[in-house]
Amino acid sequence: MSDVLERLAQVLEARKEADPETSYVASLHAKGLNKILEKVGEECTETLLAAKDAELSGETRDVIYETADLWFHSMVMLSRLGLGPNDVIEELGRRFDLSGLEEKASREQ
Ligand SMILES: N=c1c2ncn([C@@H]3O[C@H](COP(=O)(O)OP(=O)(O)OP(=O)(O)O)[C@@H](O)[C@H]3O)c2ncn1[C@@H]1O[C@H](COP(=O)(O)O)[C@@H](O)[C@H]1O
Numbered sequence: 001m002s003d004v005l006e007r008l009a010q011v012l013e014a015r016k017e018a019d020p021e022t023s024y025v026a027s028l029h030a031k032g033l034n035k036i037l038e039k040v041g042e043e044c045t046e047t048l049l050a051a052k053d054a055e056l057s058g059e060t061r062d063v064i065y066e067t068a069d070l071w072f073h074s075m076v077m078l079s080r081l082g083l084g085p086n087d088v089i090e091e092l093g094r095r096f097d098l099s100g101l102e103e104k105a106s107r108e109q
Contacts, residue, residue, distance in 0.1 A: 002085065002089060005075070005089075006084075006085065006086070008072070008075060008085075009075060009084045009085050009086075011025075012025055012075060012076060013079060015029075016029055016079070025076060029076075029080065033077075033080055036073065036076050036077050036080055037077065039073045040070070040073045040074055040077055043066065043069040043070040043072075043073050044070055046066045046070075047066040047067050047070045049066075050062040050065070050066040050067075051063050
């Protein structure tokens with residue numbers, strides 16, 4: 001499963017040097033971090049609207065499609081900052097066996 005994320009991360013790294021005329025990822029980098037963040041925010045809103053619709057209709061295709069857009073643009077953001085999916089996956093792995101409520105309590109001490 002994460003093989004896809006790793007392969008996509010490699011493509012994203014290579015596209016940093018690509019021609020913005022022929023590469024969407026390169027065109028985002030050429031426009032700068034604010035444009036990338038704008039796309040993350042936009043895809044986030046589209047994802048939550050699709051999730052609301054999915055709960056009402058039981059039709060989940062759009063929520064999968066929008067979440068893919070959100071993950072993709074989040075990965076472009078990570079790549080821009082010199083990070084990759086493994087940094088996030090490691091953090092999620094670190095949280096195994098730690099209840100979310102316990103983790104929250106440890107932050108409040
Ligand atoms: N996974 C994706 C991917 N998901 C979504 N998108 C693009 O993200 C954009 C989503 O933006 P919107 O839906 O808001 O559409 P839009 O109106 O075109 O966007 P704006 O003009 O508002 O910026 C679309 O252009 C999609 O094609 C992606 N573009 C690229 N990839 C991957 O990145 C690789 C490199 O892409 P290029 O850099 O284009 O070669 C590709 O081979 C894919 O593996």
